[in-house]
Amino acid sequence: MNDVRTGSTPAVQAEGLVKHYPSRTGDIEAVRGVDLKVEAGEVFGFLGPNGAGKSTTVRMLTTLLSITSGSAQVAGVDVADEPDAVRRRIGVALQEAGLDPRQTGRELLVLQGRLFGLPPRDATERAKELLELVELEDAADRMIKGYSGGMERRLDLASALVHEPEVLFLDEPTTGLDPASRLTVWDELRRINERGTTVFLTTQYLEEADQLCDRLAIIDDGRIVREGTPARLKADLRERRGLTSDPTLDDVFLDATGRTRGRVVGEVQEVTA
Amino acid sequence: MNEAWVLGQRALREGWRTPEALLPTLFIPLFFLVVNVGQAAEIFPSASTEFLHGQGYGAFQLPSSLLLAASFGTAALFLVEDIEGGYFDKLRAAPVSRTAIVMGRLIAEAVKGVLIAAAIVLLGLIFGISIASGPLGFVLLVGMTALWSVVFVGFMQLIALKTRSAAATNSGGLIFFPLLFLTPNFVPRDMLTRPMEIAATLNPVTYVMEALRSLILQDLVWADIWPGFAVVAVLGAVMLVLNVRMIRNYD
Numbered sequence: 001m002n003d004v005r006t007g008s009t010p011a012v013q014a015e016g017l018v019k020h021y022p023s024r025t026g027d028i029e030a031v032r033g034v035d036l037k038v039e040a041g042e043v044f045g046f047l048g049p050n051g052a053g054k055s056t057t058v059r060m061l062t063t064l065l066s067i068t069s070g071s072a073q074v075a076g077v078d079v080a081d082e083p084d085a086v087r088r089r090i091g092v093a094l095q096e097a098g099l100d101p102r103q104t105g106r107e108l109l110v111l112q113g114r115l116f117g118l119p120p121r122d123a124t125e126r127a128k129e130l131l132e133l134v135e136l137e138d139a140a141d142r143m144i145k146g147y148s149g150g151m152e153r154r155l156d157l158a159s160a161l162v163h164e165p166e167v168l169f170l171d172e173p174t175t176g177l178d179p180a181s182r183l184t185v186w187d188e189l190r191r192i193n194e195r196g197t198t199v200f201l202t203t204q205y206l207e208e209a210d211q212l213c214d215r216l217a218i219i220d221d222g223r224i225v226r227e228g229t230p231a232r233l234k235a236d237l238r239e240r241r242g243l244t245s246d247p248t249l250d251d252v253f254l255d256a257t258g259r260t261r262g263r264v265v266g267e268v269q270e271v272t273a
Numbered sequence: 274m275n276e277a278w279v280l281g282q283r284a285l286r287e288g289w290r291t292p293e294a295l296l297p298t299l300f301i302p303l304f305f306l307v308v309n310v311g312q313a314a315e316i317f318p319s320a321s322t323e324f325l326h327g328q329g330y331g332a333f334q335l336p337s338s339l340l341l342a343a344s345f346g347t348a349a350l351f352l353v354e355d356i357e358g359g360y361f362d363k364l365r366a367a368p369v370s371r372t373a374i375v376m377g378r379l380i381a382e383a384v385k386g387v388l389i390a391a392a393i394v395l396l397g398l399i400f401g402i403s404i405a406s407g408p409l410g411f412v413l414l415v416g417m418t419a420l421w422s423v424v425f426v427g428f429m430q431l432i433a434l435k436t437r438s439a440a441a442t443n444s445g446g447l448i449f450f451p452l453l454f455l456t457p458n459f460v461p462r463d464m465l466t467r468p469m470e471i472a473a474t475l476n477p478v479t480y481v482m483e484a485l486r487s488l489i490l491q492d493l494v495w496a497d498i499w500p501g502f503a504v505v506a507v508l509g510a511v512m513l514v515l516n517v518r519m520i521r522n523y524d
Contacts, residue, residue: 062366066524087368096359102287114279115367143290159363 280377
């Protein structure tokens with residue numbers, strides 16, 4: 001059995017992953033040959049400026065986008081050949097909290113459980129557990145359209161966990177959240193990871209990556225330009241530049257993407273939660 | 274089928290919780306029924322108009338209203354909302370068969386179609402229209418209308434999936450109006466001008482309308498009824514296949 005929780009199989013492995021989009025002016029190369037290996041149990045950060053190819057890569061790995069060329073396995077299963085088997089092993093929370101505003105939080109979670117094959121009673125029980133986990137018991141029977149941004153994010157996260165996935169993909173899960181909500185999501189991610197779920201996280205918040213990720217990769221213009229632990233990446237930069245003090249992850253990011261602080265205003269935001 | 278029914282229940286809750294989207298599907302067809310009967314009933318008195326089979330002109334016009342009620346395709350606009358809000362991706366990322374994703378909405382549309390058609394026919398009964406084909410005819414009338422609503426929403430969903438735009442989907446729905454008027458809408462087919470008769474003969478909506486009309490005005494005349502069911506069955510199957518294919522290839 002390819003269970004990444006046993007540690008025998010990489011959680012994510014991609015080789016030469018390419019995505020081209022057709023456009024009126026010719027093909028757009030959104031991802032130009034990404035190689036990735038995420039070990040089981042890691043929190044893996046995937047960073048990059050806007051339009052670098054983060055979301056496109058995640059959408060390919062989660063079966064939502066076709067792969068132009070290259071290959072990817074998630075939880076040991078080929079994404080292109082067996083998409084349904086991949087879907088059973090992963091949880092997905094994308095940039096837009098994928099929620100139905102006309103359902104209650106409880107209804108959404110029960111439905112999600114049913115779609116993953118849980119019998120009605122089990123789906124109801126699992127929804128209850130998850131509502132407790134993300135501290136939404138009080139709002140469980142209210143329409144989602146009345147939820148705050150933070151509540152929506154937490155519910156989205158809960159819906160991605162309904163089937164206890166082996167690998168959890170989170171695409172900018174804290175974008176737009178206030179600092180308190182962001183901290184709550186961080187705590188939940190740590191708890192989820194402690195239970196054995198591998199987390200693949202894209203973010204524009206470098207402090208978030210520094211706080212949460214065991215390892216990270218930086219993508220720019222569709223290619224991976226740095227990969228390693230946050231400490232290793234900082235140490236490399238310090239060594240290479242002959243710096244007297246430790247650089248920050250921001251410095252690593254700017255160095256990797258060839259950007260200056262002036263150029264990235266509005267592209268990458270630093271957040272102190 | 275279980276997945277489709279679970280998704281169908283969700284789509285029904287969605288419709289129930291958005292009455293403002295449902296009410297026009299009831300009132301606008303009734304408005305057209307009243308206006309059309311008001312304009313033409315004097316021209317076609319029931320006593321001397323053979324094609325009315327002894328009923329008033331309202332009975333002849335009822336199928337047009339039923340088809341109009343079944344051709345709003347509101348579910349496709351909810352689908353656009355799902356796409357824009359990210360919920361559609363959540364469904365696509367689940368190990369749910371693509372057929373179930375399509376069928377869920379179509380099942381809900383069929384249930385809504387039954388309720389709306391039954392409501393319009395019952396209102397017609399109150400205003401003196403009778404269903405000459407009896408209780409079985411009533412069931413067939415409501416069933417065929419509901420199946421047409423499934424066909425039409427399937428068509429609208431194709432536009433929604435292709436364009437991912439509420440405006441484009443809404444505009445696409447307007448295609449039904451030429452189809453509705455290229456039918457024996459006001460008089461039987463053999464009384465149309467030759468070009469209109471040819472156009473109506475080529476228009477599949479004609480056969481659904483004539484089947485519905487037959488169920489209202491006459492006893493069970495299977496020769497008139499089966500072409501209507503054949504049209505909704507064939508078009509329904511085509512819409513299902515095209516919808517599933519489009520979701521499978523959705524990027």
